Amino acid sequence: MRRYYSILLLVAMVNGLNSRAQSSNGFKSVVAIRIFTEDNKKITPAMVCITNGKQNQPVLPPSGENIGKPSDNDVFFKGVSFDKNKNWVGPIRMTAGVGDNKDRSVLYGVQPSIPYWKAPVMYQTSGDFTIELPVGTWKISIQRGNEYIPIEQEFTVKANDIKLVKSFTLKRWIDLPEIGWYSGDVHVHHPTNKPGFREYLLSYAKAEDLHLVNILEMGHHETGVDAMGHEHTGTDFKQAGFGEKFRVNDGNYWLVSGQEDPRSRFGHIIGLNIDQIVRDTTVYDYYDLVFKNLKMQPGAVVGFAHFAWNVSWNVQNKTTGFPWFITSNQIDFVELLQFLKLNTLDYYEYLNLGFRITAAAGSDFPWASTIGEVRTMVYTGKKFTPDAWFQGLKAGNTFVTNGPALFLTADGEMPGSEIKKAKGSTLKLSLKGLSNPKIGTIRRIAIYSNEGLIAELNNKEIRDSIELKFSHSIKRSQWIAAVVNCDNGAVAHTSPVYVVVDGKPTYDLKRAPEIIARQVASIEELLREEKSKKVLDQGIIERLETSISFYRMLLQQIKKESES
Numbered sequence: 001m002r003r004y005y006s007i008l009l010l011v012a013m014v015n016g017l018n019s020r021a022q023s024s025n026g027f028k029s030v031v032a033i034r035i036f037t038e039d040n041k042k043i044t045p046a047m048v049c050i051t052n053g054k055q056n057q058p059v060l061p062p063s064g065e066n067i068g069k070p071s072d073n074d075v076f077f078k079g080v081s082f083d084k085n086k087n088w089v090g091p092i093r094m095t096a097g098v099g100d101n102k103d104r105s106v107l108y109g110v111q112p113s114i115p116y117w118k119a120p121v122m123y124q125t126s127g128d129f130t131i132e133l134p135v136g137t138w139k140i141s142i143q144r145g146n147e148y149i150p151i152e153q154e155f156t157v158k159a160n161d162i163k164l165v166k167s168f169t170l171k172r173w174i175d176l177p178e179i180g181w182y183s184g185d186v187h188v189h190h191p192t193n194k195p196g197f198r199e200y201l202l203s204y205a206k207a208e209d210l211h212l213v214n215i216l217e218m219g220h221h222e223t224g225v226d227a228m229g230h231e232h233t234g235t236d237f238k239q240a241g242f243g244e245k246f247r248v249n250d251g252n253y254w255l256v257s258g259q260e261d262p263r264s265r266f267g268h269i270i271g272l273n274i275d276q277i278v279r280d281t282t283v284y285d286y287y288d289l290v291f292k293n294l295k296m297q298p299g300a301v302v303g304f305a306h307f308a309w310n311v312s313w314n315v316q317n318k319t320t321g322f323p324w325f326i327t328s329n330q331i332d333f334v335e336l337l338q339f340l341k342l343n344t345l346d347y348y349e350y351l352n353l354g355f356r357i358t359a360a361a362g363s364d365f366p367w368a369s370t371i372g373e374v375r376t377m378v379y380t381g382k383k384f385t386p387d388a389w390f391q392g393l394k395a396g397n398t399f400v401t402n403g404p405a406l407f408l409t410a411d412g413e414m415p416g417s418e419i420k421k422a423k424g425s426t427l428k429l430s431l432k433g434l435s436n437p438k439i440g441t442i443r444r445i446a447i448y449s450n451e452g453l454i455a456e457l458n459n460k461e462i463r464d465s466i467e468l469k470f471s472h473s474i475k476r477s478q479w480i481a482a483v484v485n486c487d488n489g490a491v492a493h494t495s496p497v498y499v500v501v502d503g504k505p506t507y508d509l510k511r512a513p514e515i516i517a518r519q520v521a522s523i524e525e526l527l528r529e530e531k532s533k534k535v536l537d538q539g540i541i542e543r544l545e546t547s548i549s550f551y552r553m554l555l556q557q558i559k560k561e562s563e564s
Contacts, residue, residue: 028064028132029161035127035142038171043127045207046144046170047370048089049119053137053154058121061131062087070094070121072102076189076366077236081196082203090124090204095369105367107309107339113369115340115403115490116150116439117143122370124207133157142168145183145209145372146403149173149438173436173464174405176377177211177252181405182384183375184212184393186270187305187335187362189237192257198240198248205253210372212254212389214272214362215239219261221284235261235279243275247386254386260305262290266321266526268305270335270362273390275300286539287321291330299387301394303360307334308341323519324526324543326355327550333358333393337374337400342491344448344483349515351479351496352450353554354507358393358416359481359495361400374402379414392416396495403490404435404442408482408497415481415495423501426471429455433484433492434465440486442466450478450508477504507554509562516551516558523548 037044051058058067071091080091094103095113097120104113112118119141135157142151148170155166176183192198192215205213219235239257240246248255258272262284269287271278271294278293294300304322325331336347336359350357361374368374379397380388392398396416399406409430413419421427433445445466446456457468472480479496498506508515527544530537 026134027159028134029157030130030163031133031157031161032130032163032165033061033125033128033140034165034167035125036167036169037144037148038169039175044144044170045127045203046125046142047122047207048125049095049122049141050131050133051119051139051141053139056120056139058092058119059131059133060092060123061089061125061129064132064134067092067121070103073366074102079191079194079197080200081194082199086126087129088126089129090200090207092121092123093369094120095122096120101367104369105339105364107341108369111340111489113340114143114373115486115488116146117141118152124204126203127207135159140166140168142170144170144207146375146401146439147172147174147176147183147209149436152438173439174434176405177382177384180379180381181377182211182252182380182389183209183372183377184214184389185210185363185365185372185374186214186272186303186333186360186376186393187260187338188213188215188365188371189218189260190215190366191238192246192248192255193238193240198255201255202248202250202253204371205255206250208370208372210375211252211384212256212386213371214258214270215255216258216260216270217277219259219263219277219279221262221264221281235277239277242277252384256386262287267310267325269325270303270305272301272303272393273297273299273386283539285537286543287325288328288330288543291325291328295330299390301332301390302330303333303335303362304331305335305362306338306364307346308336308338308343321526323522324547326350326357327547329355331357333360335360335362336493337361337402337491338364339368340402340489342400342483342493344493348448349511351481351506352508352511353515353519354505354512356396356479356496356498356506358396359398359400359493360393361402374400376400377405399492399494401490401492403439403488404433404484404486404492406434406445406482406484406492406494407432408447408480408494410480410497410499413497415497418498418500420500421474423475425474427474427480427499429468429470429472429480431455431468431482432465433467435484435486435490436464440488440490443485443487445482445484447480447482449480450506450511454480474499474501476509477501477506478508479506504561507558509558512558513555516555520548520551523551 217239360376378392442459481496483493
C-alpha cells in the first residue's frame with residue numbers, strides 16, 4: 001500500500017510539472033536562463049532579447065508571450081519602479097525599425113540603435129530568470145555595455161524538456177576601468193524622487209555596465225501640452241534633490257542628478273554635478289545668466305545638448321543659439337555623439353576658431369533605446385569617484401564611443417592636455433584603436449588637426465587592434481584629435497590635445513575668416529527675427545549683438561596675426 005501511494009505521489013508531481021509547463025497552445029518548457037560574467041563568475045544583470053528562431057518574433061519572460069508594441073516614453077515620464085523578483089524585466093525598448101519619437105527617436109532612421117545589436121528589441125533582466133517556451137528553435141541575444149562581447153546564440157527546446165537550464169557567460173574584450181577609464185552617460189531622463197525609481201536606475205546601470213549615469217530634470221519655458229501629448233508644468237523627470245547628499249550608488253555604479261534647462265528654440269543646456277537647479281522663466285533665454293549661476297556651483301560642468309545633430313545649418317539647415325553661446329567661453333562640453341550621429345564637421349570648425357571644447361556623448365534616454373548606447377569615457381585613474389569623473393570630463397580627458405576604444409597621446413599626454421612646443425619642433429603622436437569583431441571590425445583610424453587629415457591607417461589585415469606612431473612637425477599652435485571607424489558604423493572620437501607655440505591660440509589662420517563669416521551670418525539671422533517681433537526682448541538683442549562683436553574682434557586678431 002505504501003508503495004502504491006508513493007507511485008500516486010510521483011505521478012501527481014509529474015502531472016503538476018506538466019500542467020505548469022502547458023499552455024493553451026500545447027507543451028511549454030520552463031527554461032531557466034543564467035547569465036554570468038567571466039571576470040567574477042557571478043550572475044549579472046544584462047540586457048536581453050529572446051526571439052523565435054524562424055520568425056524573429058521577440059517574446060517576454062517569464063510567460064513567453066509575444067511582444068506587441070514596445071514601451072513608449074510615457075512609462076518613463078511617470079517613472080519605472082524596480083521589482084526584486086528575479087523574473088521581473090524592465091520596459092521593452094525598440095532597437096530597430098523606424099521610430100516615432102515615442103518608442104525610439106526618428107533620428108536613427110532604419111539603422112539599429114546600437115551598431116552591434118541585431119535583435120529588434122531589448123529588455124533589462126536580472127540575469128537569473130525563467131521563461132516558458134514551446135518546442136522549437138530560439139535565439140537569445142545578450143549584451144552588457146560595449147566592454148563585453150555580445151552573445152547571440154540559438155538553443156532548442158525539445159518535447160521532453162520539462163525544465164531546461166541554459167547558462168551563458170559574458171566575456172570581456174577590454175577592461176577599461178583596469179586602465180583608468182570609466183564610462184558615463186551625460187544625458188538620461190527619469191524621475192528619482194521615489195526609492196523604487198532609484199533602484200530601477202541602479203539595476204539598469206549594472207545591466208549596461210555604465211558607471212556614472214547623469215539623471216537630468218528637464219525644464220520647459222511654458223506650461224501646456226507638447227506635440228507628443230505630454231502635459232508640462234515647469235519641469236519633468238523630478239529629482240529627489242541635487243548635490244553630493246543625493247548621489248546614489250551600488251559599488252562603482254552611480255546616479256548623479258543634473259538639469260537640462262533652459263530648453264528653447266536657441267538650444268538645450270546641460271548642467272552636471274550641480275547643487276541646485278538653475279531656472280528663471282522671467283529671463284529664460286538669457287543663457288549667459290544660466291552659465292554664470294551654474295559655474296558658481298563648485299564642480300559643476302556645463303554642456304550643450306544635441307550638438308551631434310542639432311547645432312547649425314551644417315546638420316539640419318536651421319539656426320540655433322550655439323554660435324552665440326560659445327562666445328561666452330562657459331561651455332565645457334558638447335554632445336558630439338548621439339543617435340548614431342557624430343558631428344565632426346561643426347566640432348572641427350569651432351576648434352578652428354580657438355575654442356576648447358570637450359567631446360562628450362549622451363543617449364538622451366528615453367528617446368534613445370537604452371542608457372549608455374553612446375558613452376563618454378573619462379580617465380580618472382584606477383580610483384574612480386564621481387568627483388574624479390567630473391574633473392576629467394571638464395579637463396577634456398575623454399573619448400566618446402558606441403563600440404570601439406581609442407587612445408591618443410601626444411608626447412605621452414592624453415586628450416585635454418595643453419602641450420607647449422617651440423616652432424619647428426616635433427611632437428610624438430601615438431594612436432591605438434581597439435575593437436572586437438562582434439562590436440565592430442575596425443576599418444580605419446585617423447588623426448586630424450587644423451591642417452585637416454594628418455595621418456590615417458586602414459585596417460587591411462582585419463586586426464582587432466591597430467596603431468599609428470610617428471613624429472609630427474609643429475609649425476604653429478594647433479589642436480589634434482582622433483577617430484576610429486568600424487565597418488558597422490560603430491565609432492569612437494577623442495577630445496583634442498592642444499599644442500601651443502609661442503603662446504598663440506589654436507585657431508586656424510586660413511579657415512577661421514570663412515567660419516567666422518558664417519557664425520556672424522547665423523547670429524544676424526536670429527537678430528533679424530528678434531527685431532521683427534511685435535514685443536522686443538532687448539536683453540536677447542543685446543546678447544546677440546555682443547556675440548557679433550566677439551567674432552569681429554576675433555577676426556581682427558586673426559588678420560593681424562596673419563599679416564605679421
